[in-house]
Amino acid sequence: MRILKAKDYLEMSRKAANLIAAQVILKPDCVLGLATGSTPIGLYQQLIQGYQQGNLDFSQVKTANLDEYKGLTRENDQSYYYFMHQNLFKSINVKEENTNIPDGTVADSANECARYDEIIRTLGGVDLQLLGLGHNGHIGFNEPADSFAKGTHCVDLTKSTIEANKRFFASADDVPRQAYTMGIQTIMNARKILVVVNGEAKADIVQKAFFGPVTPQVPASILQFHPDVTLVGDEAALSKIN
Numbered sequence: 100m101r102i103l104k105a106k107d108y109l110e111m112s113r114k115a116a117n118l119i120a121a122q123v124i125l126k127p128d129c130v131l132g133l134a135t136g137s138t139p140i141g142l143y144q145q146l147i148q149g150y151q152q153g154n155l156d157f158s159q160v161k162t163a164n165l166d167e168y169k170g171l172t173r174e175n176d177q178s179y180y181y182f183m184h185q186n187l188f189k190s191i192n193v194k195e196e197n198t199n200i201p202d203g204t205v206a207d208s209a210n211e212c213a214r215y216d217e218i219i220r221t222l223g224g225v226d227l228q229l230l231g232l233g234h235n236g237h238i239g240f241n242e243p244a245d246s247f248a249k250g251t252h253c254v255d256l257t258k259s260t261i262e263a264n265k266r267f268f269a270s271a272d273d274v275p276r277q278a279y280t281m282g283i284q285t286i287m288n289a290r291k292i293l294v295v296v297n298g299e300a301k302a303d304i305v306q307k308a309f310f311g312p313v314t315p316q317v318p319a320s321i322l323q324f325h326p327d328v329t330l331v332g333d334e335a336a337l338s339k340i341n
C-alpha cells in the first residue's frame with residue numbers, strides 16, 4: 100500500500116485528483132469506480148478544473164458508482180445519482196450513457212443487484228476504484244458484518260451510518276434504511292484502489308482498517324490484501340499511523 104500524506108483537505112483533493120487524472124490520461128476509455136460522501140467533493144472540483152483547463156477529456160470514460168440509497172428517485176436531492184450529477188457529471192464531458200449508478204427505485208433487489216453486476220462485468224471491470232472510509236470501517240455501504248459480501252447487494256444501514264448521514268436529511272427518520280452497494284469482491288476486483296480520508300474523526304478507523312486485523316467487522320481492512328491500494332489522507336486523518 101502507498102500512503103500519500105497531504106497537509107490539508109485541498110492538498111489531499113489535489114493529490115487524489117492527480118492520480119485519477121493520470122488514469123484518464125493513460126487510458127482514455129478507462130472505467131472509474133466513483134464514490135459519494137463529503138470526502139471526494141474537493142477532488143471532483145479538481146477534476147472539473149482539469150477538464151475546464153483542457154487537460155482532461157472524459158468523453159470515453161465510463162463510470163460505475165459504488166452505491167445508491169434504496170427508495171430514492173434520481174430527482175431526490177439526497178440520491179447519489181443527484182449528487183454525482185451536481186458534483187461532477189454535469190460539469191465534465193462524460194456521456195450520460197457511460198455513467199452507471201445502482202437504480203434506487205427498483206424494488207426487486209435481486210434483479211437490480213444482478214443487473215448492476217452484469218454492467219460492471221460488461222464494462223470489463225473497474226480500472227480505478229475511488230473509496231471513502233466510513234467511521235465504522237465501511238466501504239461503499241458494506242457495513243461491519245460476520246462475513247465479507249461478494250457482489251452487489253441490498254443492505255440494511257447500521258445505526259452509526261444513519262447517524263453519520265442524517266446531516267444531509269431533515270432528520271434521522273428521513274434517512275433511507277436500505278441501500279444497494281457493490282460488494283467487497285466487486286471492490287477487490289478493481290485493478291487499482293484509491294482511498295481518500297480527511298479529518299481527525301477518521302484517524303482511529305484509518306489505523307484499524309490499514310494496520311489492524313483483517314476482519315469483516317472492519318470491512319475496509321480487506322484492502323490490506325489488495326495489490327494496488329493508494330491511501331491519500333490529510334495529516335489529521337493519518338495522525339495515528341506514524
Ligand code: F6R
Pocket residue numbers: 133134135136137138139165166230231232233234237238239240
Ligand atoms: C459513498 C460511500 C461511503 C462513503 C463513506 C465516507 O458512496 O460509499 O462508503 O465513502 O461513508 O463518507 P464521507 O466521505 O462523507 O466521510
